[in-house]
Structures are given as C-alpha cells and as structure tokens.
Amino acid sequence: MSSADQSSRGVEQPSRRALLAVTVAAALAGGASPATATAAGDAGESPDAGSAPARPVDHRAWFTYADWTGGTARGTRAVAATRPGLVLGTPLGTVDYADPHTRTTARWEYATWTSPVHRLTVPATEVIASWNAKTPAGTWLQTELKATYSDGTDTPWYVMGRWASGDQDIKRTSVDGQSDGRSTVQTDTLAIDDAAAGPRLASYRIRLTLYRRPGTTLTPTVWRLGVTGSGIPDRFTVPASVPGLARELAVPRYSQEIHKGQYPEYDNGGEAWCSPTSSQMVIEYWGGRLTAGQLAWVDPSYADPQVCHAARHTYDHQYRGCGNWPFNAAYAATFKDLQGVVTRLTSLTDLETLIAAGIPAVTSQSFLKEELTGAGYGTAGHLMTVIGFTAGGDVIANDPYAVDDASVRRVYRRRQFENVWLRTRRTNAEGKVVSGTGGVCYLYFPVCPGALQRAALTSVGVRV
CATH class of the missing domain: 2.60.120.260 (Galactose-binding domain-like)
Known part of the structure; x- marks a missing residue:
C-alpha cells in the first residue's frame, strides 16, 4: 500500500462494536473499578459477531x-x-x-x-x-x-x-x-x-x-x-474512527524513569522498563499484589519495588530486554485469578469497547516526537497503558515514560494515537521506512470475567 494519506476515505460509520461500547458504558456509568464492572456484568448482552466485518x-x-x-x-x-x-x-x-x-x-x-x-x-x-x-x-x-x-x-x-x-x-x-x-x-x-x-x-x-x-x-x-x-493491511496511515465513549479507569500509575540505573542487568535499568511497568499497573488494577517475601530481594531504598520485580520476571535473556510480549502476558497470569493474552486490535473502537467494560489495555507503538503531541519524546518501540477516553474522544494513557508517578497520566490526541499504534509502516528519524506494530496489545483480565467483560473480549476476538 502506498504511503499516501488515506484520510480522504472519510470517517467510518459507527459499527455494532461501537454501539456495544456505548451500551456497555451506559450500563457501567458511575463505576470505574474492576469490581463494579464485574458486578454490573449480568446486564450485558453478547455482541452480534455475524454482522461485523471480517477481522484481519x-x-x-x-x-x-x-x-x-x-x-x-x-x-x-x-x-x-x-x-x-x-x-x-x-x-x-x-x-x-x-x-x-x-x-x-x-x-x-x-x-x-x-x-x-x-x-x-x-x-x-x-x-x-x-x-x-x-x-x-x-x-x-x-x-x-x-x-x-x-x-x-x-x-x-x-x-x-x-x-x-x-x-x-x-x-x-x-x-x-x-x-x-x-x-x-x-x-x-x-x-x-x-x-x-x-x-x-x-x-x-x-x-x-x-x-x-x-x-x-x-x-x-x-x-x-x-x-x-x-494479516494487517500494509499502511502508513489508518482510517479515522468515530469517538464513542467517555470514561476513565482508576489504574495505578508507575514511572519507569524513577528506576533508571537500578538493576542494570535487566536491560540497563528502568530506562527501558516500559513493558513491565505497564504490566504492573494493570496487574494491580485487577488486585494483584506481591508479598513482602517476594520483594525482599529488592533494595529497600527503591520506590515501587514491584516494578523492579516485574522487570526481573519478564526479562528475556536472549533479547536482553523486558519487552518480550508473551513473557509479559505470562508474568501477569502468575497472579491469582488473572489471565493474559497478546493480540492485535483493529481500531480505537475496540479499545473503547474494552474500556467500557472496565478492561484497560497495554498498547505497543513507535513514533517520532512530533507524531504524538504531548509525549515529549520519540521512540522505536514503547508500551503504555490505555485507561480511558475524554469527552472529545482523545486517549487517556498511563505512560510510564515520566519523571515520576504523578506525571504518568497523559492525554493524547485521538487521531495521532490511533495512527502511531495501528499502522504497520512508518518513516523513522533517519528517513528509513520501518515497521509499526499494527495494533499489538496485552490484555489482562479475570479468570472468571463478568458478562460485560466477556462480551467485550469476545467482540475483539478473544475467546473466554
């Protein structure tokens, strides 16, 4: 596919999946915790997969x-x-x-x-x-x-x-x-x-x-x-989606940057720990906790020792990093009553459907500094946690590349975020055409999800 801007295709009409997201959001209005989402789950209905377009x-x-x-x-x-x-x-x-x-x-x-x-x-x-x-x-x-x-x-x-x-x-x-x-x-x-x-x-x-x-x-x-x-279409830009949800989940915020220099044997310390830091945020959102005994190996002077633990337990000794996607999902599932998958989503509508059901997502993307306003950096590959959407449809993310925990929450422009996350091709800082992740994400959710959570996961292609 050529690198021409495909935005001339126009705005897609809301799909049944978008309507599901709005329905789920209405059913869960006023509750931002996973416990509320599970309790409200009995009111949900399964998505009509037969009328949805074929997913790639x-x-x-x-x-x-x-x-x-x-x-x-x-x-x-x-x-x-x-x-x-x-x-x-x-x-x-x-x-x-x-x-x-x-x-x-x-x-x-x-x-x-x-x-x-x-x-x-x-x-x-x-x-x-x-x-x-x-x-x-x-x-x-x-x-x-x-x-x-x-x-x-x-x-x-x-x-x-x-x-x-x-x-x-x-x-x-x-x-x-x-x-x-x-x-x-x-x-x-x-x-x-x-x-x-x-x-x-x-x-x-x-x-x-x-x-x-x-x-x-x-x-x-x-x-x-x-x-x-x-089989994601080869593309530099993706069609724009229609905003369909305003909701924010109460997900813990952890910075990878406060761990810079700690345990350099795990990919040079926190500077490169975006993946385990994002995983740990979502694990704790679902109630996963590490014991004092499990954290006893961490220097007691370090803040957020659970992030150090996550880095050690996701580290791939061949890749020499903590960003192995399946290793992160497997780590999440070591916590009681939690399971994790690596998959690809196809639109921000998919993310809205999940957020409406109380399910955050860890997304993988790469971009130049000017391609994501407010990030303040460019990256060849970075993980962050999508926790919601503003009333205008912009993406609320817990971005671990922050100076401290308080600075983790960011709001990114919808059109920019969906493009840097969903595209399969991009031009890097050296002017070379390189790959994009095409919508890769980690989804962590309960072993026994509620009906709304089950419907949302099913609608994005994850069997539970």
Whole structure:
C-alpha cells in the first residue's frame, strides 16, 4: 500500500462494536473499578459477531478441559478443575538442556502436548503465541509452532519461547537464528519474510513441552495457550474512527524513569522498563499484589519495588530486554485469578469497547516526537497503558515514560494515537521506512470475567 494519506476515505460509520461500547458504558456509568464492572456484568448482552466485518486478526486459545483433551498428549494429561489445565503425567523420558545463558547443562524429564491443526481465518503474515502457566521451582516449559504456508508446504518447528516464572532453574529466553528462508522468528513473533510477495501462513499447530527435575512429581500447569495470527493491511496511515465513549479507569500509575540505573542487568535499568511497568499497573488494577517475601530481594531504598520485580520476571535473556510480549502476558497470569493474552486490535473502537467494560489495555507503538503531541519524546518501540477516553474522544494513557508517578497520566490526541499504534509502516528519524506494530496489545483480565467483560473480549476476538 502506498504511503499516501488515506484520510480522504472519510470517517467510518459507527459499527455494532461501537454501539456495544456505548451500551456497555451506559450500563457501567458511575463505576470505574474492576469490581463494579464485574458486578454490573449480568446486564450485558453478547455482541452480534455475524454482522461485523471480517477481522484481519485470528486469536485462537486453548483453555477448557475439552481443549486440553482435544490435542495429542504424549505424557501430559488434562486436569478438570475450576481452572482446567495441562500437567506433566508420565514422562516420555529425559533430555539434556544446555542453557546458553548459564552455560550449564542439566537433565530433565519431559512430556508434550500438541494442538490440533488450526486453520487461520485470515491468511497471516505474522503469528504470536502466548501462554498462562505456573512453573514451580524445578520445572519449566517450551512452546513451539509449526505452520503451513498457503502453497501447502510447512515451516519447521519454531521455538516461540522457553519460559519459567522464576529464574533459579533456567533463564527464560527467546531463540534467535530460526528461519527457513521464507519466515523468521523475530524474538516473540513468527513473520513472513516478504509479506508483499511471499506465501502467507494458512494454518498451524502449537506444541507444549513440559519439563521437571528427574525423579520428582513436580509439574508445570498450563492454563491457557493462545496464538494470534494476523494479516494487517500494509499502511502508513489508518482510517479515522468515530469517538464513542467517555470514561476513565482508576489504574495505578508507575514511572519507569524513577528506576533508571537500578538493576542494570535487566536491560540497563528502568530506562527501558516500559513493558513491565505497564504490566504492573494493570496487574494491580485487577488486585494483584506481591508479598513482602517476594520483594525482599529488592533494595529497600527503591520506590515501587514491584516494578523492579516485574522487570526481573519478564526479562528475556536472549533479547536482553523486558519487552518480550508473551513473557509479559505470562508474568501477569502468575497472579491469582488473572489471565493474559497478546493480540492485535483493529481500531480505537475496540479499545473503547474494552474500556467500557472496565478492561484497560497495554498498547505497543513507535513514533517520532512530533507524531504524538504531548509525549515529549520519540521512540522505536514503547508500551503504555490505555485507561480511558475524554469527552472529545482523545486517549487517556498511563505512560510510564515520566519523571515520576504523578506525571504518568497523559492525554493524547485521538487521531495521532490511533495512527502511531495501528499502522504497520512508518518513516523513522533517519528517513528509513520501518515497521509499526499494527495494533499489538496485552490484555489482562479475570479468570472468571463478568458478562460485560466477556462480551467485550469476545467482540475483539478473544475467546473466554
């Protein structure tokens, strides 16, 4: 698609999703807390997905007992519970894992689960996996994905992450150097190398491998496994949306900048901690709290020690940063009764629908300083938390790139924000054409969402 300004297409008319956002907002008027949103949920109605246009995003999730029994289990078993999961049962054998970041080799028992083939509803140029699990000390997990191209040939099995909630056994890591000449794993995203001329991804299978110390009964438990496939149109600008909601959620405010220089082993300290700082804001909005024991390792002179904790527990030792998208969603889901996904949204209308139901979103965007008035900086990639909309439709964000916690809340112009967040192409400060995220976001929400929350998540393509 050319770089010409597409605003001449005109303003889109409100969709049924926009009307849902307004309906939800009216139902929740006067309540800005998640507890209020959940309590009011019984009044909600499900969105009419049949009348909505086809979304260029396909988010498939496995999280029910039927989902876990529907895959191919080799040594794993499904557990029927309030929160169904997958655990390691009878191991297939042992394997040695040479951790490249500790330079040590250890032996592990293992078992696997492989999903059925999922045919994507949209020919995809990118896929992103995410998962929710607990990994007690002495356990960890690996996710892999094998896709089929639109010409019928297959990719190899790509490692999408090696993960543990702690860092005492392995160092959580993405895996570089994975490519077959047509697609490549870029940290947390499997992407077609030539989206304009190459084949698309038509379907995939995803595989979990669960590991534990030999001779023990320890096991990881996986509660949710998701894959977002997308074929976002290549664009420098996006159509303007119609404002449909005025509401602000009471989300805690944390600055990454007050942590500058702290724990430089985690991506040079707080200067680069936008992702875990944003995650921690939303986790605490939903009531997630860390204990004094969990925070005991943090220097007691540091303010907001939970942000340091979030950075340590989202850090990707290969990427050498805390911005691995699935690692942030997985960290959020280590908190009781909370789940997290990585997906893409398609408009600010989607965000309005979520905010109306009491669900904030952590968004990923990149921009020049002059492209987002009031930010005061430019960035090649930055996470912030959208917490609401003004009466005029502008975006209210908790932007962690602030001098202190009190300065975190910002209001950004609607048209500017939606463009820097939703575009897939942009021109950087050196005049080179580079990629944009195309609407990537983290969504964290309760394990048992209320009816309005369920309707809102369903309307943006997230099955709950």
